[in-house]
Amino acid sequence: xxxxxxxxxxxxxxxxxxxxxxxNYTVSPFSNLRWYKQDTGRGPVSLTIMTFSENTKSNxxxxxxxxxxxxxxxxxxxxxxxxxxxxxxxVVPNAGGTSYGKLTFGQGTILTVHP
Amino acid sequence: KAGVTQTPRxxxxxxxxxxxxxxxxxxxxxxxxxxxxxxxxxxQFLFEYFSETQRNKGNFPGRFSGxxxxxxxxxxxxxxxxxxxxxLYLCASSLAAGGLQETQYFGPGTRLxxx
Numbered sequence: 001x002x003x004x005x006x007x008x009x010x011x012x013x014x015x016x017x018x019x020x021x022x023x024n025y026t027v028s029p030f031s032n033l034r035w036y037k038q039d040t041g042r043g044p045v046s047l048t049i050m051t052f053s054e055n056t057k058s059n060x061x062x063x064x065x066x067x068x069x070x071x072x073x074x075x076x077x078x079x080x081x082x083x084x085x086x087x088x089x090x091v092v093p094n095a096g097g098t099s100y101g102k103l104t105f106g107q108g109t110i111l112t113v114h115p
Numbered sequence: 116k117a118g119v120t121q122t123p124r125x126x127x128x129x130x131x132x133x134x135x136x137x138x139x140x141x142x143x144x145x146x147x148x149x150x151x152x153x154x155x156x157x158x159q160f161l162f163e164y165f166s167e168t169q170r171n172k173g174n175f176p177g178r179f180s181g182x183x184x185x186x187x188x189x190x191x192x193x194x195x196x197x198x199x200x201x202x203l204y205l206c207a208s209s210l211a212a213g214g215l216q217e218t219q220y221f222g223p224g225t226r227l228x229x230x
Contacts, residue, residue: 043119043205043221044158089158105158 002027006090006106014114017080021109023073023090034091035064035075038108044089047075077111085113117142119208119222127228133194136225140187140208147189148219149181152203161204164189165211193227201229 005024013019025033032051036044048057048064050073057064061084063076077084090106120139128134140147149161160173164183181191187208193200203226207219 041223041226043207043223045221046218049218091158103160107157 002092002094002104004090004092004104004106006088006109008109009107010110010112012112012114013080015080015082019077019080019111021075021077021088021111023075023106025071025073025090025092025104027092027094027104029094030068030071031093033064033066033073034093035062035073036089036091038087038089040086047088080111080113082113082115085111087111119206119220121204121206121222121225123225124223125226125228127230128196129230130196130198132196133192134196134227135190135192136204136206136227138189138191138206138208138222140189140206141220144208144210144220145187146209146211146217147183147187148207148209149189149191150205150207151175152205152224153201158205161191196229198229201227203227 003026007022011019032049034049035047037047038044047062048059050057050064050066052068055066061078066073087108087110089108092104119141122137138147146165148163150158151161152158161175161179162169162181163171167183178194183189203224205221205224207221209217209219
């Protein structure tokens with residue numbers, strides 16, 4: 001069964017600190033892995049899309065890593081800001097399909113940044 | 116360029132009623148997908164439309180239906196509402212037919228409360 005597991009479920013950090021969110025997946029066949037940020041009451045916004053051949057990808061203070069051998073990904077947030085408070089969702093499409101119906105979503109990690 | 120818009124943003128209905136939600140994709144985008152998001156189940160795929168054709172459907176009962184118009188705008192309908200249908204309904208658009216490496220752009224969602 002295709003699954004995406006995220007940890008921790010929630011995380012509280014102080015402004016300016018770094019943090020790392022984890023995503024383990026068992027989706028097969030694998031095409032790519034996406035990280036989304038969802039602010040409360042709003043739709044998800046794409047942060048990164050990582051393909052099989054990419055190990056690291058950065059988007060400003062966000063850095064995603066991918067280990068296709070161990071089927072793990074992490075999202076590292078540097079120098080956190082209050083605006084980073086959100087839910088971070090890991091999403092893996094099943095390459096056995098060609099449409100968005102094959103997306104498997106993680107439950108998300110709720111990050112809270114305190115001043 | 117305007118983003119994905121969804122109307123209405125908030126809706127309160129009672130059990131047994133039906134509801135229609137609307138989604139206008141980003142100009143030029145031809146693919147529209149719908150998702151249900153609840154605290155317990157997270158994000159779940161409902162349907163995907165491309166060029167007025169339903170390409171894929173998630174594991175939801177027949178009470179959930181949708182359609183896409185020639186201008187790519189999409190609607191979803193839920194008939195005989197149940198309490199468990201209370202959720203945030205998200206619409207996402209992308210340029211083409213759900214290429215696995217395409218970015219989806221989400222709307223703000225419609226929050227439906229069924230009493």
